[in-house]
Amino acid sequence: ETGVTQTPRHLVMGMTNKKSLKCEQHLGHNAMYWYKQSAKKPLELMFVYNFKEQTENNSVPSRFSPECPNSSHLFLHLHTLQPEDSALYLCASSQAGANVLTFGAGSRLTVL
Amino acid sequence: GQQLNQSPQSMFIQEGEDVSMNCTSSSIFNTWLWYKQDPGEGPVLLIALYKAGELTSNGRLTAQFGITRKDSFLNISASIPSDVGIYFCAGPEETSGSRLTFGEGTQLTVNP
Numbered sequence: 256e257t258g259v260t261q262t263p264r265h266l267v268m269g270m271t272n273k274k275s276l277k278c279e280q281h282l283g284h285n286a287m288y289w290y291k292q293s294a295k296k297p298l299e300l301m302f303v304y305n306f307k308e309q310t311e312n313n314s315v316p317s318r319f320s321p322e323c324p325n326s327s328h329l330f331l332h333l334h335t336l337q338p339e340d341s342a343l344y345l346c347a348s349s350q351a352g353a354n355v356l357t358f359g360a361g362s363r364l365t366v367l
Numbered sequence: 368g369q370q371l372n373q374s375p376q377s378m379f380i381q382e383g384e385d386v387s388m389n390c391t392s393s394s395i396f397n398t399w400l401w402y403k404q405d406p407g408e409g410p411v412l413l414i415a416l417y418k419a420g421e422l423t424s425n426g427r428l429t430a431q432f433g434i435t436r437k438d439s440f441l442n443i444s445a446s447i448p449s450d451v452g453i454y455f456c457a458g459p460e461e462t463s464g465s466r467l468t469f470g471e472g473t474q475l476t477v478n479p
């Protein structure tokens with residue numbers, strides 16, 4: 256595996272479900288990010304982790320809960336989501352403090 | 368936060384035509400990044416610009432960092448069908464070198 260890998264690629268869940276998105280990077284980076292991409296809107300930064308520590312939470316609702324057990328893995332735990340949370344969730348990684356991000360292919364989430 | 372205005376929002380061109388898109392900001396940027404997102408995939412970095420006035424090419428793609436540091440341009444020459452996708456400009460916010468602001472994207476369609 257190379258680059259940034261995200262699973263699952265597609266997820267459909269009800270509003271009462273609990274699910275998780277997973278991201279793994281094989282680039283030796285030490286910063287990881289979650290972005291939300293909705294139709295016709297700029298990418299929205301959700302969370303930033305540097306060396307496993309959360310350094311940014313962009314006012315994200317608590318129904319999204321990130322977890323970064325090590326510099327190579329990042330999770331986004333989802334619970335009690337709303338239909339408007341349906342979007343493409345992109346994971347990215349970089350060297351800490353660097354501007355250039357490498358993105359995964361994304362997880363397409365649909366909340367019914 | 369900073370905002371990036373990207374134009375045009377969409378373009379429909381014939382194969383072989385040249386394409387030009389741009390990005391402007393009300394704030395000064397020290398770095399400009401151009402990404403491309405293929406359908407169903409995550410954004411992939413095309414060109415990174417680090418110096419005002421810099422002109423950088425990547426195959427048929429050429430990008431320029433505006434002299435005022437508030438704008439950037441991306442040109443694609445002799446377009447081909449695989450150029451189809453969404454092109455994003457991005458730059459780091461002033462207060463955080465690792466937090467990128469993204470434009471809304473230019474959707475490019477190339478007709479064979």
